[in-house]
Every structure is written in structure tokens, then in C-alpha cells.
Amino acid sequence: MGQVPENTVIPPILILGNGRVAKHFSHYLSSQQVPIIQWARSSAIAPLAQIIEKDQPKIGLVLIQDSAIEPFIESRPELHSLNLIHFSGCLSTSHATGMHPLMSFGPNLYEPAFYEKIPFICEKGQLQFSDIFPDFKNPTYTIEQKDKALYHALCVLAGNFSVILWQKLFKDFESRLEIPAGAAHPYLEQITRNLLAHPHLALTGPLQRRDQITIEKNLSALQDDAFQSIYQAFREMYV
Ligand SMILES: NC(=O)c1ccc[n+]([C@@H]2O[C@H](COP(=O)([O-])OP(=O)(O)OC[C@H]3O[C@@H](n4cnc5c(N)ncnc54)[C@H](OP(=O)(O)O)[C@@H]3O)[C@@H](O)[C@H]2O)c1
Structure with missing residues (x-):
């Protein structure tokens, strides 16, 4: 003080x-x-x-x-x-x-x-x-007070929902694939670094490449999984 x-x-x-x-x-x-x-x-x-x-x-x-x-x-x-x-x-x-x-x-x-x-x-x-x-x-x-709900929705989308996605990966790596969650830590760290350094260029993967064959394979691998509809929503939003 x-x-x-x-x-x-x-x-x-x-x-x-x-x-x-x-x-x-x-x-x-x-x-x-x-x-x-x-x-x-x-x-x-x-x-x-x-x-x-x-x-x-x-x-x-x-x-x-x-x-x-x-x-x-x-x-x-x-x-x-x-x-x-x-x-x-x-x-x-x-x-x-x-x-x-x-x-x-x-x-x-x-x-x-x-x-x-x-x-x-x-x-x-x-x-x-x-x-x-x-x-x-x-x-x-x-x-502005009127923008507070939007501000918070953006924080929840990016900050909270990304955590749910990463928790899903950590859990399923271990329980379904027998890969330790820690194996993905460098991946998460580099994604974060790329996002901070070049936000507009940070996205990689089939959505960014518009690779429809891979997207279909991913969706079919998520059959009977609640995250299939999340993937589908991102696909529709990204297009
Ligand atoms: N956590 C974050 O990352 C974060 C970030 C930014 C802003 N915030 C904001 O910070 C505030 C606190 O969040 P938090 O994460 O610290 O929540 P939290 O860990 O869930 O703690 C909630 C607190 O609220 C008390 N509480 C709940 N209902 C009550 C009631 N009816 N009367 C009196 N006390 C009551 C709980 O008391 P009992 O233990 O007795 O139930 C507990 O002390 C919220 O406004 C939240 O939006 C949180």
C-alpha cells in the first residue's frame, strides 16, 4: 500500500x-x-x-x-x-x-x-x-453494461469450454487408448504458444484444411459419443 x-x-x-x-x-x-x-x-x-x-x-x-x-x-x-x-x-x-x-x-x-x-x-x-x-x-x-452478457459468454466459450475439450482428451487417452494424459502436454503447450504468437494462423487440422474425408472419419469415430455433436457444431460454424 x-x-x-x-x-x-x-x-x-x-x-x-x-x-x-x-x-x-x-x-x-x-x-x-x-x-x-x-x-x-x-x-x-x-x-x-x-x-x-x-x-x-x-x-x-x-x-x-x-x-x-x-x-x-x-x-x-x-x-x-x-x-x-x-x-x-x-x-x-x-x-x-x-x-x-x-x-x-x-x-x-x-x-x-x-x-x-x-x-x-x-x-x-x-x-x-x-x-x-x-x-x-x-x-x-x-x-457497457449491456455488453456484459456477451463479454461473459465469450469468456465461457473460450476459457471454460476449451477446458472441457481438453479434459475429454486427457480422460479418453488414458481410458480408451492407454496413452498417459501427460503425453499431450507438449501439444497443449505448443497450441497455446501458437495461439498467443499468431492467433489468426494458429488453427491447423482438417477444418482449417477443409479436408472433408478426414472430417467424416473423425465424426464416425465419435459415433455414440456426446462430443460428436460438438464436433459437428464446430464444422457447421467453421464453414
Ligand atoms: N472461479 C473463477 O475462476 C472465477 C473467475 C472470475 C470470477 N469469479 C466469480 O467469483 C465469485 C465467486 O466464485 P468462486 O469460484 O469463488 O465460487 P465457489 O468456489 O463455488 O465459492 C462460492 C462461495 O459462495 C458461497 N455461497 C453460495 N451460496 C451462498 C449463499 N446463498 N449465501 C452465502 N454464501 C453463499 C459458498 O459458501 P458455502 O461454501 O457455504 O456453500 C462459497 O463460499 C462468483 O461471482 C464468480 O462468478 C470466479
Whole structure:
């Protein structure tokens, strides 16, 4: 944090929830010497109102499941005097300001320096990330509220669905072909490198070559497999 006069008491930031993002962000804030207090329904050591009364946070990060954010805030009047922020990529609500970290937060924490690189996507005309965290270096971008659903759909398509495809390959290599999943790691790494270096040239394979014979063989090999319709959808979309 920036220089603050001696004896100044910095109000802690209240983190609500104890899921993946709450754990990652607690770790990030602590690494930046930002005081935090955390409250979660499953591990609360005191009622929320009591904690707020005692520690006087000014900012609350509502890092809970998207569908629970609005009802949770509505049912907690003790939160209403705080500046509330949520991290959902697709929710826009008058109850809390949305700031979406463009990152995937897995079970393991990252190096503190990595968190500074995570971009935050904020809404135009709303509180910005730098208003809440003026000393943080994270890049921020703003989008119109009406574009938030599209923004999030793109993140889910690319970020989440590609994971499902890779999980399928890892699992079927091992269970159906007796090839260790690790054998595909260099392939995945190089695809990622190619994509970052030359996004427009990164696609290879039968769709890119418009090799209909190979495409038909692939589709027939996926007979009775739920992923056959995924392959077919990509074929139709790519044409
Ligand atoms: N994970 C990511 O990669 C990622 C990336 C960007 C943004 N986000 C956003 O970050 C937020 C948190 O996601 P997450 O991945 O950390 O989720 P998560 O690991 O599934 O954790 C969800 C948290 O929400 C709490 N919760 C669920 N329903 C609740 C309710 N009715 N009242 C109070 N607490 C409730 C859970 O408490 P219990 O344990 O008691 O059920 C848990 O602490 C979401 O808005 C998500 O969209 C996530």
C-alpha cells in the first residue's frame, strides 16, 4: 500500500465467502499488506453484523456464487452502508458494483506477483477498480453494461469450454487408448504458444484444411459419443 501517516487506522476490507476466488483474493490483498476480514456462512466465528460493528469495514467484496449475490445482500441490511463489489462476469445489479477478474482461479494459490497482472473488467459509469484499490497495478478495462452478457459468454466459450475439450482428451487417452494424459502436454503447450504468437494462423487440422474425408472419419469415430455433436457444431460454424 502507499505511504500512510503513522497512527492512521486503515479500515479492513470485508471479504464475504470462502470459495476459490475469496481465497485467492484474500491471499492477494494480504500480500499487498491490505488489512482484511473474512466472513463466510459455513465458517463464521461471529454474526456478520457484529463483525461490521467491530471492525468498521468500508468496502465489502461479495465473492459468493453468482445467483446468491442479490438475495444475500438483500437479506443483510448490515451490509447496506458499505461499498459493495462483486466479481461476477455476467451479473449487473444495483446492489453491488461488478468488477470481473479476467482469470481462472483454481484450487491452488498463485505467486503474489501474478495477481497484479490480472485484468479487471468494470462497467462504464460505475465505480472502477482503481477507485477501490488505487495502489494496485492491475490493468482495467471498461465495457457497457449491456455488453456484459456477451463479454461473459465469450469468456465461457473460450476459457471454460476449451477446458472441457481438453479434459475429454486427457480422460479418453488414458481410458480408451492407454496413452498417459501427460503425453499431450507438449501439444497443449505448443497450441497455446501458437495461439498467443499468431492467433489468426494458429488453427491447423482438417477444418482449417477443409479436408472433408478426414472430417467424416473423425465424426464416425465419435459415433455414440456426446462430443460428436460438438464436433459437428464446430464444422457447421467453421464453414
Ligand atoms: N472461479 C473463477 O475462476 C472465477 C473467475 C472470475 C470470477 N469469479 C466469480 O467469483 C465469485 C465467486 O466464485 P468462486 O469460484 O469463488 O465460487 P465457489 O468456489 O463455488 O465459492 C462460492 C462461495 O459462495 C458461497 N455461497 C453460495 N451460496 C451462498 C449463499 N446463498 N449465501 C452465502 N454464501 C453463499 C459458498 O459458501 P458455502 O461454501 O457455504 O456453500 C462459497 O463460499 C462468483 O461471482 C464468480 O462468478 C470466479
